Amino acid sequence: MAESKQLQQIVERAVAQVFDRLLPKLQAELVERVLAELPAAPAGTGAGSLVQSNPAQSNLVQAIASIQAGTTQKEILRALLEAGSACGSRIALFVVKAGAASGWQSRGLGDDDAIKDFPLDVTTGPAAYAYQNRVAAPANIAEMDRRFVKQFGGPENEQIVVLPLVLKDKVAALLYADGGAGGVLDGASLEVLVMATSAWLEVASLRKQAQKDFGDAAPGVERVEPPPLAAVAPVHTVSSFADPFAAQPPPRHAAPKAAPAPEPEPEPVAEVVEIAAHAASASAASAPAAAADPFAGMSAEDADTHRKAQRFARLLVDEIKLYNQAKVAEGRRNKDLYDRLKEDIEKSRATFQKRYGSTVAASGDYFQKEVLRSLAEDDTAVMGASFRR
Numbered sequence: 001m002a003e004s005k006q007l008q009q010i011v012e013r014a015v016a017q018v019f020d021r022l023l024p025k026l027q028a029e030l031v032e033r034v035l036a037e038l039p040a041a042p043a044g045t046g047a048g049s050l051v052q053s054n055p056a057q058s059n060l061v062q063a064i065a066s067i068q069a070g071t072t073q074k075e076i077l078r079a080l081l082e083a084g085s086a087c088g089s090r091i092a093l094f095v096v097k098a099g100a101a102s103g104w105q106s107r108g109l110g111d112d113d114a115i116k117d118f119p120l121d122v123t124t125g126p127a128a129y130a131y132q133n134r135v136a137a138p139a140n141i142a143e144m145d146r147r148f149v150k151q152f153g154g155p156e157n158e159q160i161v162v163l164p165l166v167l168k169d170k171v172a173a174l175l176y177a178d179g180g181a182g183g184v185l186d187g188a189s190l191e192v193l194v195m196a197t198s199a200w201l202e203v204a205s206l207r208k209q210a211q212k213d214f215g216d217a218a219p220g221v222e223r224v225e226p227p228p229l230a231a232v233a234p235v236h237t238v239s240s241f242a243d244p245f246a247a248q249p250p251p252r253h254a255a256p257k258a259a260p261a262p263e264p265e266p267e268p269v270a271e272v273v274e275i276a277a278h279a280a281s282a283s284a285a286s287a288p289a290a291a292a293d294p295f296a297g298m299s300a301e302d303a304d305t306h307r308k309a310q311r312f313a314r315l316l317v318d319e320i321k322l323y324n325q326a327k328v329a330e331g332r333r334n335k336d337l338y339d340r341l342k343e344d345i346e347k348s349r350a351t352f353q354k355r356y357g358s359t360v361a362a363s364g365d366y367f368q369k370e371v372l373r374s375l376a377e378d379d380t381a382v383m384g385a386s387f388r389r
Contacts, residue, residue, distance in 0.1 A: 059086065060189055064196045073201060077173070080197045081107050084175065087190045089183030090155065094120045094127075094174045101127065101174055108180055109152050120174065121145040126162040131171050136191050137162045141178065148176075155179045161187045163194045167201055169329075202322055209315060302360045309352075309361035313370040316348040321374065328375060331382065337375060338387035345371060 063083035070076035077093060084091045085107040092106035092115050103118035122131045126139035138161045141154035154160070155178035165173040175194055179185035295303035321328055324341055331337030338345065352367040376382045380389065 060192065063193060067193070067197055068200055070200070071204060071207075073204065076197060076201055076204060078105070080175070080193060081105055083193055084177060084190055087184075087186040087193070088161075088177030089180030089185070090152075091175065091177045092152075094118075094176065096122070096131070096171055096173055101131070104173070114151070118148070118151070120148060120176075122174070126160065127174055127176075130162040130164045130174055134164050134166050134171060136164075136187060138187055144176075155183070155185070156181050157185075159185055161185065161190065163187075163191055165194050165198050165201075167198055172201075199322075206315075206318060206322065209311075209318075305356075305359050306361045306364055306366075309356040309359070309364060309366050310370075312355065313352055313366040314374070316352055316367065317370045317374045320344045320348060331384075332377070335382050336384040338383040341375070342386075345375075 063086065066083055067076055067079045070079050081091060081093060088108075090106070090108040092109060093104045094101040095104050099122070101120040101122045103115035103120065106115040109115060120127055122128050125143045125145060126137035127145060129135075129139075130137040138159070141149060141158045141160050144154070144160060157179055160176065160178040163175045163177075164171045165175060175190065177185060177187075177190055293303075295306050298306070320341060324344060327340045328337065331340045349367050353362075356362060356366075372378060372380060372383070380387070
């Protein structure tokens with residue numbers, strides 16, 4: 001019993017250390033990106049007075065902090081809408097699944113419930129441009145989906161913007177915004193908020209996977225939920241059932257459940273974009289992987305070691321992707337990905353080898369396979385000539 005409690009404490013400390021290291025770094029990067037988007041301070045103004053001299057900057061930093069206070073996808077996206085409503089009088093979020101966008105929630109469109117499940121046309125106009133090019137698309141309301149304009153009207157000055165929320169190299173949602181009746185539309189601030197939301201959603205996914213990995217790290221110990229992170233303010237618990245990026249809901253023709261709870265509200269679904277273990281190659285691996293266990297025939301202990309080594313390799317590579325998104329995109333285009341990420345890859349490789357290099361999982365070469373699967377998307381050529389096969 002005493003040994004079990006000791007192992008439990010070790011797991012708790014390990015999880016806390018991981019996030020004490022990751023979260024402050026990401027928050028600092030987000031603040032730097034925000035400040036880079038804002039006008040420079042007037043001459044003679046010290047860094048300490050930068051926020052005080054410009055209330056808009058202070059409001060934007062506070063808005064990002066509110067997004068970072070969310071711990072589930074639903075909480076984070078709601079925080080984006082609340083913060084974004086200060087930058088656009090009318091704002092709506094559409095989640096994307098299999099190339100189709102459907103309304104989730106809105107602010108300022110009159111009856112906000114009317115946006116739910118509204119099918120947005122992403123084949124033409126600014127929505128198509130934002131979806132296909134993964135960049136903000138400012139436009140005139142006349143270019144917007146006609147069904148949307150007919151139902152919700154348009155802004156007084158006719159100017160709108162559609163922004164893509166990108167996760168794992170996919171557009172997971174589209175944010176529509178306009179200035180309404182004489183309101184203000186601040187496209188630059190909205191772009192910063194969407195960028196911050198995208199990064200924080202990936203961190204939330206990474207956090208969830210790390211909790212799973214570390215919670216499973218000590219055989220024989222009851223799984224432990226780590227203590228709340230000091231860097232994130234506590235929030236109300238929200239059921240994952242209402243997560244807008246959760247698994248697909250039951251078909252519409254299914255019989256309703258008896259005595260449904262009043263809290264869960266119908267939510268659309270989006271592309272499932274997880275930063276850790278299971279998403280990057282779902283289309284290639286889902287059905288066959290489920291049908292055959294690659295570790296069948298091994299002892300339970302050896303199979304468990306192999307699985308944990310796989311998860312650890314994915315976690316390391318996903319961390320590389322999270323902090324080097326621009327380098328990853330440029331490396332894939334220029335086919336020199338390894339040269340751009342050599343230091344990060346080799347540091348992570350050494351970490352993996354230190355932990356699993358002398359175990360039965362060493363024969364699986366999981367880190368190398370994950371680099372090729374996740375970073376190179378199974379195309380060895382994009383790694384460049386200097387990458388060792």
